[in-house]
Amino acid sequence: MFVTYDAGKVDVAVIGAGHAGIEAGLAAARLGCSVVVFTINLDAVGNCPCNPSIGGTAKGHLVREIDALGGEMGKTADACMLQSRMLNLGKGPAVHSLRAQIDRNAYSKMMKHKLELCENLSLRQAEIVDLTREDGVWLAVTRMGAVYRASTVILATGTFLGGKIFIGDVSYESGPDGMFPAAFLPNSLEKLGISLRRFKTGTPARVLRSSIDFSKLEEQKGDEPVIPFSYDTMEKLENKAVCHVSWTNDRTKQVILKNIHRSPLYSGSIEGIGPRYCPSIEDKVVRFPEKPRHQLFIEPCGLDTEEMYLQGMSSSLPEDVQIAFYHTILGLEQAQIMRSAYAIEYDCCDPLQLNSSLEFRNFPGLYGAGQFNGSSGYEEAAAQGLIAGINAARKVQKKPPVLLDRAGSYIGTLIDDLVTKGVADPYRMMTSRSEYRLVLRQDNADERLTPLGREIGLIPDDRWRRFSEKQRQKEEELKRVKSTVFPPSEALNAILVSHETSPVSTGIRLSELLKRPQITYADLEEIDLERPNYDKAVFENVEIELKYEGYILRQKADIEEMRRLERKTLPEEIDYHEIRGLRLEAVEKLNRVRPENIGQAGRISGVSPADISVLLIWLMGKGREKIN
Amino acid sequence: MREGTTIAAISTAQAPGGIGVIRVSGPDARKIADRVFFAKSGKRAADMKGYTASFGKVCSRNGEKLDDAVLLLFAGPKSYTGEDVAEISCHGGLYVTQRVLREVLEAGAEPAGPGEFTRRAFFHGKIDLAQAESVMGIIGASGEQAFRAAEAVSDGRLSKRIGMVREKLMGLASHLSAWADFPEEEVPEIEEEELCSVLETSKKELCALLSGFDSGKIFREGLYTVIAGRPNAGKSTLMNLLAGCERSIVTQYAGTTRDVVEETVLLGGIPLRLADTAGIRETDDPVESIGVTVTKEKLKMAQLVLAVFDGSQPLEEEDFQLMELLHGVPSIAVVNKKDLENVIQLQKIAANFSHVVFLSAMTGSGLENLEQELKKLLRLETFDPSAGILCTERQRHDVQQALSAIEEAKTALDGGLTFDAITVCVEDALSALFSLTGEHVSEEIVDRVFENFCVGK
Incomplete structure (x- = not known):
């Protein structure tokens, strides 16, 4: 007989202590809730079972936004940084993205320690095997029979939920990195009425550093000076490691093609849907047969380990095939595999079941975050975890949820995409997913979100003071550049001509000069004598806003329009069948997605502008009925 | 959709009717009217009071006069939509009405969505819920139609x-x-x-x-149409019927070589550009024989030929010639004089035409058959023009x-x-x-x- 015991009552129970669970737990506890965070293995807190890096295109934006809202990822990534690069320099400020290689063990340990030190939070190694709701209280039961009563629950189960690993024709139930999986919870969730689906992802092998011949490989260094993720990181950061680049070749391709029938992906034993942006090397070879070679990056996993990560080379081929094809690659001829590449299949939910606060529409107090919601990536997970944690806490405290919209952040865009469009494969953030990307830049994430973070209660006083000072400087500087006029001079014209832009014959405002794409602050240093001693980021920010002013203004107009539609909320209980004039396709989509407002409704594919008109009239009619 | 924008559309039915009205509604209605409409008195719409009218002309951006027109101004909230509304009434005719709408859109208005005037009226409390609900049905229907039209x-x-x-x-x-x-x-x-x-x-x-x-489009440009048939078959009567005062939206515009190039009439919402109508109208003279004068080239150019036969008489040599000429030309056989006794060899007609219509050009009875056949020929039966x-x-x-x-x-x-x-x-x-x-x-x-x-x- 399964004996249970009462383990007490908490405000928020977080299931999973990966990147989503960490942010969820910390945010809720910092907002004053009693929190328990469950993890199947205490050594798995903040684990990075795939790439040892944080950030990247659009993901770097997410990390900055998490930081601006008072999350933890950026700070910890800075502290564990091995190498940092600002990607896409030269391609425009909208797509500048920060990425850092990190020491994955250090990261995991530091995150675990932060959870341990956090007030109101208890970190517990336990597998949740059952989740039910009784009299408005959630009951989370551990494998050992402890029953936790929780007002709210956040599911942040990652690849543990029903996890199954595939390497060739070997497959077994497992979480990531050989941890055991959460094998009972899927059943319990389905009994509750949550529909689950199978997704999969994969990771490359880790090889021993000393078995790699780096002398043949191109080195990739970090940027100097290092720009941190976090607005809290004050100390100067140093690059501590380098990465290397290599390429596959025809032999690699031949080995893979000869053994392709042994891949579980091609034999059909994996049913989960994999992420399009993270294809295995066998996928790449099969889908792009005309490509003679594929690039890979060799990245260190940490300072106190000799494990090296082979970015771009994930695979689920059998071990002997892995050894064979890795050995065809320049520099890896003698590579000694320490951990094999594998594919992992896991259960996740259809995020259309959630609303924008990440709460299940049909299960009050139950939230989802991270891979459980059909996304992929540490940063995407952390972003959702933070929002789920904030909203669970606010639910407990009877406050309205914090809803981020597409116009204000990548986090809002991510959540909106998940809950209104749904996902067909694991969702990765990309800059192309944001229609407002000239406004949503990584350089202004603090300006966009720190005030909200402060309002929520996650931005401490000193941080707020620094932020306010930076904003003051920005305002001052904007004023200064608009009122500073340079008379025509030989010095000025020499600068202009040397940057291939036209000289001036009359006085010109500093702001006008900075609007020219060819001219930067640095170029004008010798003639701009009154320049105050501000934070470098202030100048960068001012310059971008001047140069892209026209585009930014246009996007802001679009944002106004979008927000106007978002303010028109649709009641939860609408039966769209009963609204006259809607097309059948629209009725079906609307009933399934159940948008929260007109703006969301308009983004659902299959809902036409005429359908929106019908909805608007129906809404106005509703409003008038109430008044009458 | 956007509030605060100014919208415009042709508010008269795109069907026969003497006058075409372009309705402009929104905060910039006056400004936009002033960009396209020029009052004879020199008065600007910006200065007009509500419920007043002004006579003048509509011009394109290049200053080319498009039509004489009357501008009616309704100042919000006392208007149909509750906003400032300018209504430009011109002589009608699909072409001119569309051209004026075009100018209005160029001047800064946005095309109104389905039912948008009514939506705005509802929004500003000008109509009640029951009315609004019926409008939702209409929007739904026209939205569906627009969807199908887009697919079509x-x-x-x-x-x-x-x-x-x-x-x-x-x-x-x-x-x-x-x-x-x-x-x-x-x-x-x-x-x-x-x-x-x-x-x-x-x-x-x-x-x-x-x-x-x-x-580009049938509805915009109309079909280049030739009415053919031997003398006395009833071509000019048919022409007059089509251009009849009640049904006509007669648009005449200057051509390059002659004063009047063509005349456009609307049949079932589809503009037919009747070739050489001046000629047909003037020569009610039975001596002139169309079967002979209509050259092969002209028939080849035609997008539509209305072949008129006298149903009260047996087919003649010229009728057979015409049938011969019309092979491979989109055409409709119009068997005229259905009010008289039918003696024509119908099998012959049916063998040569896939679209046959019986009507009386004199009384107008059977004209709806011609409309239907035209839509069938153009595969537009389910298409709302x-x-x-x-x-x-x-x-x-x-x-x-x-x-x-x-x-x-x-x-x-x-x-x-x-x-x-x-x-x-x-x-x-x-x-x-x-x-x-x-x-x-x-x-x-x-x-x-x-x-x-x-x-x-």
């Missing part, structure tokens, strides 16, 4: 050309996206030259589309929007701005070209990135 024209040349531009821009947008989102992968560099050339060709194509719009026009006018607006976005992209490129700004412009252009079908650009781009580029760690 998707096989057309016009849509194919738009599709080609879309395809090119989509290729560019997904390349730009892959290049920005996967900086460390082997995405080919964006060559400025290539970018420039795609923008340039797209711009050219869109410009060509815009200028070709006037001749007003939806068709709405959809093309929207398309034009969308193309115009896309064009300005592309011009902006070019300016950004020439000015040396970074590619992120250019990407945003290209995506705006795509959004405009996608808006008709309600597809979503960003998903489409993301799909293309993964389809076409080997990216991902």
Whole structure:
């Protein structure tokens, strides 16, 4: 007989202590809730079972936004940084993205320690095997029979939920990195009425550093000076490691093609849907047969380990095939595999079941975050975890949820995409997913979100003071550049001509000069004598806003329009069948997605502008009925 | 959809009617009216009081006079929509009405969505809920129709050309996206030259589309129609019936070689441009024989031939000649004088024409049969012409929007701005070209990135 015991009552129970669970737990506890965070293995807190890096295109934006809202990822990534690069320099400020290689063990340990030190939070190694709701209280039961009563629950189960690993024709139930999986919870969730689906992802092998011949490989260094993720990181950061680049070749391709029938992906034993942006090397070879070679990056996993990560080379081929094809690659001829590449299949939910606060529409107090919601990536997970944690806490405290919209952040865009469009494969953030990307830049994430973070209660006083000072400087500087006029001079014209832009014959405002794409602050240093001693980021920010002013203004107009539609909320209980004039396709989509407002409704594919008109009239009619 | 915008549409039915009214509603209604309408008295719409009218002319941007017109001004909130409303009444005629609407849109109005005037009226409390609910039904229906119309024209040349531009821009947008989102992968560099050339060709194509719009569509241009038949068969009576005072929207405009080139009449909402109507009208002279004078070339040029036969008489040599000439020409046999005894050899007619209509040009009875056969011939039985026009006018607006976005992209490129700004412009252009079908650009781009580029760690 399964004996249970009462383990007490908490405000928020977080299931999973990966990147989503960490942010969820910390945010809720910092907002004053009693929190328990469950993890199947205490050594798995903040684990990075795939790439040892944080950030990247659009993901770097997410990390900055998490930081601006008072999350933890950026700070910890800075502290564990091995190498940092600002990607896409030269391609425009909208797509500048920060990425850092990190020491994955250090990261995991530091995150675990932060959870341990956090007030109101208890970190517990336990597998949740059952989740039910009784009299408005959630009951989370551990494998050992402890029953936790929780007002709210956040599911942040990652690849543990029903996890199954595939390497060739070997497959077994497992979480990531050989941890055991959460094998009972899927059943319990389905009994509750949550529909689950199978997704999969994969990771490359880790090889021993000393078995790699780096002398043949191109080195990739970090940027100097290092720009941190976090607005809290004050100390100067140093690059501590380098990465290397290599390429596959025809032999690699031949080995893979000869053994392709042994891949579980091609034999059909994996049913989960994999992420399009993270294809295995066998996928790449099969889908792009005309490509003679594929690039890979060799990245260190940490300072106190000799494990090296082979970015771009994930695979689920059998071990002997892995050894064979890795050995065809320049520099890896003698590579000694320490951990094999594998594919992992896991259960996740259809995020259309959630609303924008990440709460299940049909299960009050139950939230989802991270891979459980059909996304992929540490940063995407952390972003959702933070929002789920904030909203669970606010639910407990009877406050309205914090809803981020597409116009204000990548986090809002991510959540909106998940809950209104749904996902067909694991969702990765990309800059192309944001229609407002000239406004949503990584350089202004603090300006966009720190005030909200402060309002929520996650931005401490000193941080707020620094932020306010930076904003003051920005305002001052904007004023200064608009009122500073340079008379025509030989010095000025020499600068202009040397940057291939036209000289001036009359006085010109500093702001006008900075609007020219060819001219930067640095170029004008010798003639701009009154320049105050501000934070470098202030100048960068001012310059971008001047140069892209026209585009930014246009996007802001679009944002106004979008927000106007978002303010028109649709009641939860609408039966769209009963609204006259809607097309059948629209009725079906609307009933399934159940948008929260007109703006969301308009983004659902299959809902036409005429359908929106019908909805608007129906809404106005509703409003008038109430008044009458 | 946007509040605070000014919308415009033709508010009279796109059907027979002497006068065409273009309704403009919104905060800029007066301003827009002043850009296209010039009162004889010199008074500006901005200074007019509500419920007053002014006589003058409508001109194009180039100063070309389009028509005499009356401007009626209703000051909000005392108007149908509750906003400032300007109504321009012109002489009607599909062509002129459309041209005036075009000018109004060029002057800053947006094409009104289905039922949008009524929606605004409801919003401003001018009509009650019951009325609004019936409007929802209408919007739903016309939205559905617009959808079907969009699908129906998707096989057309016009849509194919738009599709080609879309395809090119989509290729560019997904390349730009892959290049920005996967900086460390082997995405080919964006060559400025290539970018420039795609923008340039797209711009050219869109410009060509815009200028070709006037001749592009059946509903816009009408069908070049010849009425043929031997003398006394009833050609001119049919002509008069079609152009009859009640039904006619007679549009006459100056041609290059003659004062009157052609006359347009509306049959079932479809404009028929009657060739040489002046001739037909003037020569009620039975001596002149059309069967002889209508040259083969003329018949070949015709998009529609109405072949008139006298049903009260047996077929004659000229009738057979005409049938011979009409092989392979879209035509409808009009068996006239159905009020008299029928003696014509119907099997012969039926063997030569797939569309046969009986009517009396004299009394007008049976004219509805001609309408139906025409729609059958054009495969337009289920097509609402007003939806068709709405959809093309929207398309034009969308193309115009896309064009300005592309011009902006070019300016950004020439000015040396970074590619992120250019990407945003290209995506705006795509959004405009996608808006008709309600597809979503960003998903489409993301799909293309993964389809076409080997990216991902």
